Structures are given as structure tokens and as C-alpha cells.
Amino acid sequence: MSHTFTHALVTGGAGFIGSNLVKCLLNKGMSVTVIDNLSMGAKSSVDTRARFIEGDIRNEEDVRTALEGVDCVFHLAACVTIRASFDKFYDDADTNIMGTMMLLKCVDSANVRQFTFASSMAIYADSPTTAPVAESYTIDPQSPYGVGKLASEIIGKQILGQKGIPLSVVRYFNTYGPGQTLTPYVGVITIFINKLLKGEQPVIFGDGEQQRDFTHVDDIVSGTMATLAGPPGTYNLGTGKASSVNDIASMLIAHINPDITPLYAAEQVGELKISIADILKAQNNLNYSPSHDIASDIKSVIEHIKTR
Numbered sequence: 001m002s003h004t005f006t007h008a009l010v011t012g013g014a015g016f017i018g019s020n021l022v023k024c025l026l027n028k029g030m031s032v033t034v035i036d037n038l039s040m041g042a043k044s045s046v047d048t049r050a051r052f053i054e055g056d057i058r059n060e061e062d063v064r065t066a067l068e069g070v071d072c073v074f075h076l077a078a079c080v081t082i083r084a085s086f087d088k089f090y091d092d093a094d095t096n097i098m099g100t101m102m103l104l105k106c107v108d109s110a111n112v113r114q115f116t117f118a119s120s121m122a123i124y125a126d127s128p129t130t131a132p133v134a135e136s137y138t139i140d141p142q143s144p145y146g147v148g149k150l151a152s153e154i155i156g157k158q159i160l161g162q163k164g165i166p167l168s169v170v171r172y173f174n175t176y177g178p179g180q181t182l183t184p185y186v187g188v189i190t191i192f193i194n195k196l197l198k199g200e201q202p203v204i205f206g207d208g209e210q211q212r213d214f215t216h217v218d219d220i221v222s223g224t225m226a227t228l229a230g231p232p233g234t235y236n237l238g239t240g241k242a243s244s245v246n247d248i249a250s251m252l253i254a255h256i257n258p259d260i261t262p263l264y265a266a267e268q269v270g271e272l273k274i275s276i277a278d279i280l281k282a283q284n285n286l287n288y289s290p291s292h293d294i295a296s297d298i299k300s301v302i303e304h305i306k307t308r
């Protein structure tokens with residue numbers, strides 16, 4: 001797959017998805033450089049075989065250093081929180097839009113022959129039904145975070161198009177699995193498991209009937225890797241299957257502590273009610289084939305968090 005590429009830059013490579021991607025690229029025999037400002041990620045998550053630059057994607061010198069010798073870029077560095085992007089809209093845009101701009105400014109087609117951008121389901125309009133949404137579905141981001149991802153997609157197409165660098169946009173749906181940083185905002189599965197292990201009640205926002213496409217990080221990584229071989233384009237990466245937040249809470253409660261009941265709190269602004277990926281395009285063009293299933297994975301995810 002990666003025979004034409006030898007050296008990848010992973011921005012945000014100390015984060016949850018990035019650190020898993022870095023491992024996978026290294027295991028395919030590629031050299032990897034990581035740039036991460038460690039605002040969320042941890043240096044200890046970065047495979048020691050990678051070249052690590054503690055730097056900021058908004059800093060031109062850091063970005064130019066990171067790009068040395070690189071022939072493909074995976075751009076994952078971002079402020080990753082839909083909810084907090086309302087209060088922190090300036091910081092969100094500063095990293096997610098201006099950080100992307102800096103990378104676009106510095107990439108050079110003489111060296112870089114593929115650019116893959118990690119976008120999000122947050123760019124879509126809410127869906128009135130549980131039918132999976134394809135890439136052609138209505139675009140209408142409901143949060144500053146979604147706006148920033150969409151802006152980066154569009155400007156990425158314009159600037160990389162002009163520079164002659166192929167772009168693939170991968171729109172990730174809710175990602176879970178080992179290595180997710182615990183924050184109050186991102187990763188409902190990780191948050192619930194941590195609460196339940198402490199004997200605390202998980203908090204469900206709204207009625208809990210919001211539908212999500214929970215996708216294992218290994219599947220997200222394999223779809224992202226596949227952009228090195230597949231035709232450039234915009235691809236949903238999810239599973240195509242829905243679970244409600246109530247389903248997830250019940251499943252985790254049954255596994256961890258059946259005596260606990262969830263708490264319900266006010267619905268959160270900016271979050272989609274229904275978010276399920278139609279993955280046909282990625283299946284056809286990237287041979288993407290998600291192999292994980294939340295129900296059968298849940299035990300190993302719990303065990304992983306327990307041992308951390």
C-alpha cells in the first residue's frame with residue numbers, strides 16, 4: 001500500500017487517533033515525523049521509532065521543520081471538542097483553521113504528494129431519520145468546531161488544488177478505543193467507563209436517544225491509511241450502524257456496575273441528534289472495511305481503561 005510513500009508527517013500524532021496512526025505507519029515500514037504541542041496528547045503515546053517535534057501547527061518554523069523530508073501529510077492536530085467550541089470559538093478557529101492554513105502555506109508539491117485531512121461528521125446537517133448520510137448529504141455545521149472543519153476542507157481543496165497536491169478528506173464519526181484522552185467533552189464511551197469504574201453515575205445529555213455511529217480507532221486508522229493508495233476524495237469513515245447513548249450506557253452499566261443508574265441533564269447545543277455514516281464510497285474506493293463492533297469490543301475497551 002505505502003510503497004510509493006516513505007515518510008509521513010502526522011500532525012496531532014501524540015493524540016488518540018494520531019498515535020494509533022503513527023504506530024500503523026511505522027509498522028508498514030514508513031518513517032514518521034510527529035508534530036504535536038501536547039495541549040491534549042502525551043509524548044509517551046508517541047511510538048519511540050517516530051521523530052517527535054514538540055511544536056505548534058500555527059508556528060511557521062515548527063511546521064517547516066516538521067515537513068523536512070516528508071512525502072505525505074496526515075493532518076489530525078486540532079482542538080477536538082464540539083461543545084467547548086462555543087465558549088472557545090476563537091481558540092478553536094485559531095488552531096483548526098489557522099493551523100491548517102499554516103500547513104497549507106508550507107507544503108510544497110516538490111516533496112509532498114498526498115495530503116490527508118481529518119474532518120468530522122460535525123460538518124453535516126442534523127438528519128431527521130436514522131438513514132446513514134453519504135458525503136453528498138446537506139452540509140450545515142451546527143457548531144464552531146464543525147465550521148472550522150468545513151472551512152479547512154474547502155480551503156484545503158482550493159490551495160492544494162492550486163499546488164497540485166492530491167487531497168483526501170476523511171470525515172470521522174464518533175471514534176472509540178484504546179488511548180482516548182479523558183476529557184469532559186469528547187468520547188462518551190471513555191467518559192462513561194471512567195465514571196462507572198469510580199462508582200459514579202454517567203451523565204446523559206438530553207433523552208439519550210441520540211443516535212451515533214461508534215467506530216473503533218483501528219478501523220478509523222485503516223481507512224485513513226488507505227487514502228495513500230486510493231483515489232483522492234472525500235470519505236466518510238464510520239461503520240454505518242447506529243447505537244443510542246442510552247444503549248451505550250446500558251451496555252457499560254451491565255458490564256461494570258449493574259447497580260448504577262444514569263443521570264440525565266440538559267441537551268447540549270451543537271451536537272447532532274442523529275449521526276450515522278454511509279460508508280459505501282470508502283468501501284468502494286478505499287477498500288475500507290470496518291471490522292469492529294461496539295457490542296463485541298466493549299469488554300476489551302473496559303479492560304484497557306482499567307489497566308491504565
Ligand SMILES: NC(=O)c1ccc[n+]([C@@H]2O[C@H](COP(=O)([O-])OP(=O)(O)OC[C@H]3O[C@@H](n4cnc5c(N)ncnc54)[C@H](O)[C@@H]3O)[C@@H](O)[C@H]2O)c1
Pocket residue numbers: 011012013014015016017018035036037038039040041042055056057058075076077078079080095099118119120121171172173174175176181186
Ligand atoms: N475522536 C473523534 O471521535 C473524532 C471524530 C471526528 C473527527 N475527529 C478528528 O480527528 C483528529 C484527531 O482527534 P483525536 O480524537 O485523536 O483528538 P486528540 O485531542 O486526542 O488529538 C489531537 C492532537 O492535536 C494536538 N494539538 C492540538 N492543537 C495543536 C496545535 N496547535 N499544534 C500542534 N498540535 C496540536 C493535541 O495535543 C492532540 O495530541 C482531530 O482532527 C479531530 O477533529 C475526531
